[in-house]
Amino acid sequence: MNLTDDLLRSALRETGGEIPSDRVPALDLATRRNESATSRRVSRPRTRWLTAAAAAVAVVAVIAVSAVLAGRDFGRPGSSDGPAAGIGPLPRYFADLETGRGCRPNCLVIHDARTGAVLATATASSRQPYGPISTAANDTTFVVATANLTAGGWGGGFLLARFDSVRHTITFRKLPIPPLSDVVYGFAVSPDGRELAVAVNDPVRQLRLYSVATGAVKVWTTTGIVDSEYGQEGLSWANDSLLAFDWGRPHDDRAEAGQQGIRLLDTSAPPGDLLAASRLAVSQDQASGYVLQGRFAMTNNGTAIASAVERWQGAVNSQYEVFSARTGRVIRTFLPSTQRGESLWWANSAGTLFVGSVPASGPDPTPLEWISGSAHTPVRGLQGGPLFVAF
Amino acid sequence: MNLDFDVPGLLRRNAVADEAGAGDGAAEVSALYAEHALSLIRLAHIMLGNPAAAEDVVQEAYCGLYRRWSHLRDQSRALGYLRSSVLNGCRSVLRLGTSLQLDEAQQPSVSPADTAVLTAESRREIVRAVRKLPNRQREVIVLRFFLELPDDQIASILRITQGTVRSAAHRGLISLRQALKETSS
Numbered sequence: 001m002n003l004t005d006d007l008l009r010s011a012l013r014e015t016g017g018e019i020p021s022d023r024v025p026a027l028d029l030a031t032r033r034n035e036s037a038t039s040r041r042v043s044r045p046r047t048r049w050l051t052a053a054a055a056a057v058a059v060v061a062v063i064a065v066s067a068v069l070a071g072r073d074f075g076r077p078g079s080s081d082g083p084a085a086g087i088g089p090l091p092r093y094f095a096d097l098e099t100g101r102g103c104r105p106n107c108l109v110i111h112d113a114r115t116g117a118v119l120a121t122a123t124a125s126s127r128q129p130y131g132p133i134s135t136a137a138n139d140t141t142f143v144v145a146t147a148n149l150t151a152g153g154w155g156g157g158f159l160l161a162r163f164d165s166v167r168h169t170i171t172f173r174k175l176p177i178p179p180l181s182d183v184v185y186g187f188a189v190s191p192d193g194r195e196l197a198v199a200v201n202d203p204v205r206q207l208r209l210y211s212v213a214t215g216a217v218k219v220w221t222t223t224g225i226v227d228s229e230y231g232q233e234g235l236s237w238a239n240d241s242l243l244a245f246d247w248g249r250p251h252d253d254r255a256e257a258g259q260q261g262i263r264l265l266d267t268s269a270p271p272g273d274l275l276a277a278s279r280l281a282v283s284q285d286q287a288s289g290y291v292l293q294g295r296f297a298m299t300n301n302g303t304a305i306a307s308a309v310e311r312w313q314g315a316v317n318s319q320y321e322v323f324s325a326r327t328g329r330v331i332r333t334f335l336p337s338t339q340r341g342e343s344l345w346w347a348n349s350a351g352t353l354f355v356g357s358v359p360a361s362g363p364d365p366t367p368l369e370w371i372s373g374s375a376h377t378p379v380r381g382l383q384g385g386p387l388f389v390a391f
Numbered sequence: 392m393n394l395d396f397d398v399p400g401l402l403r404r405n406a407v408a409d410e411a412g413a414g415d416g417a418a419e420v421s422a423l424y425a426e427h428a429l430s431l432i433r434l435a436h437i438m439l440g441n442p443a444a445a446e447d448v449v450q451e452a453y454c455g456l457y458r459r460w461s462h463l464r465d466q467s468r469a470l471g472y473l474r475s476s477v478l479n480g481c482r483s484v485l486r487l488g489t490s491l492q493l494d495e496a497q498q499p500s501v502s503p504a505d506t507a508v509l510t511a512e513s514r515r516e517i518v519r520a521v522r523k524l525p526n527r528q529r530e531v532i533v534l535r536f537f538l539e540l541p542d543d544q545i546a547s548i549l550r551i552t553q554g555t556v557r558s559a560a561h562r563g564l565i566s567l568r569q570a571l572k573e574t575s576s
Contacts, residue, residue, distance in 0.1 A: 011517035012537040016433030
């Protein structure tokens with residue numbers, strides 16, 4: 001079936017129309033209000049007691065687990081003065097894709113990572129809009145996808161962008177990777193800038209590893225979707241051979257049950273079946289009370305994975321959590337400074353994250369910030385909501 | 392059902408006033424119900440495939456609005472709050488696995504006029520594929536193509552950025568087209 005927007009619209013309208021207009025039951029607010037109030041009055045003392053007890057147990061458990069794991073998997077957080085103070089080297093620059101105010105169709109913008117100041121801007125041509133971005137470890141080399149206008153996604157080509165930190169200029173070189181007819185779901189350049197991992201899912205489902213120099217490719221095939229639902233954040237390198245990827249959505253019928261989540265692949269191993277070649281690091285298990293948001297970053301020492309997480313325990317909390325890459329357990333939880341944690345682009349083993357969250361007062365722009373322990377340091381200078389951000 | 396969702400910024404944080412019933416709001420909430428309940432039940436039905444569960448989700452959403460009416464900072468945003476609550480209620484139902492999908496035989500038949508554009512089976516295939524999308528993509532697709540909301544309103548209801556709305560819609564449409572290709576091949 002060739003699904004057009006009109007067909008989709010008709011299907012949804014007709015399905016909604018299965019509810020006839022006379023099927024709206026009466027609303028009895030008085031009864032419902034009384035039921036709710038009575039229910040709250042009766043349950044509160046017990047709920048409070050149980051909540052207090054549960055909280056105490058949880059605190060003890062978290063302290064115990066942290067004490068055991070912190071030294072091995074994830075270092076102590078840095079100074080509460082913020083990311084600039086004493087927590088190890090942070091990237092100097094990051095790139096993002098912006099639109100508006102002279103950026104037509106869009107621009108690649110290089111920012112100072114601590115202040116958000118704009119250092120350089122490159123405007124895309126109308127025939128080749130820029131797409132998601134990925135960054136090598138030297139923080140001045142970026143890979144930018146261009147639009148595949150035929151497939152309606154990204155992967156029309158890949159550009160290597162180098163930022164000159166002295167002259168504040170950006171130079172581009174086209175990578176020898178052929179335009180992809182498949183729809184690209186995500187990609188990430190290795191820390192040394194020599195390899196590009198690309199997830200394609202339509203029409204085939206593969207994880208490909210391209211040589212940036214020659215275009216030579218290794219292919220792992222898979223049944224489930226290698227997912228980077230929003231761009232490039234679903235793939236993350238720890239070092240030049242260890243790649244983390246988000247595999248199998250909760251509703252992905254073709255993904256083997258119990259195998260879904262963030263998986264680790266040793267890319268030096270021979271190509272073949274992706275599931276067999278990789279291991280599950282953090283489980284995407286609905287029963288465990290959380291959903292990974294498909295936006296994560298692995299620390300460069302490969303010991304921990306930080307992810308945006310939606311967790312429900314009475315209420316839905318959108319926050320950031322750090323998992324041990326070895327055990328899959330939560331090591332640490334970070335709360336966004338705003339209502340809802342959404343995107344996570346960078347994490348290090350000292351306990352610092354770079355994130356984007358959705359504010360309480362409205363959806364745009366997405367505030368970007370460094371989080372270290374309980375300290376939040378906002379990064380400004382981006383216009384509008386950033387489409388893609390890369391470290 | 393646990394209504395665990397507040398639209399941030401819409402509600403004043405005033406726990407004491409929660410019990411007071413000051414301002415009541417019964418007339419306003421009832422008026423909103425008369426005007427929007429049908430559309431919201433239809434929205435929930437698309438998400439859940441279960442009319443009874445859809446009605447329950449919508450009733451709970453209005454009940455939540457009524458309980459919090461005195462805390463509303465901006466009552467003109469009540470419809471957005473209701474839409475958010477309904478979608479969140481649908482998520483809760485789906486999460487608990489309590490949505491009883493109707494058998495094909497129980498599905499109401501489509502009128503002959505409709506079949507000129509879309510056969511009943513095609514429609515079911517499309518909606519089945521929509522219901523299999525990840526939560527956010529499904530919600531964006533339904534808000535955009537059923538309620539015909541612009542991206543800024545969808546972003547506000549789902550508390551996500553407009554960039555995320557666009558990418559979720561894009562990915563959702565790709566997934567739908569792929570799923571329907573696989574179904575028909």
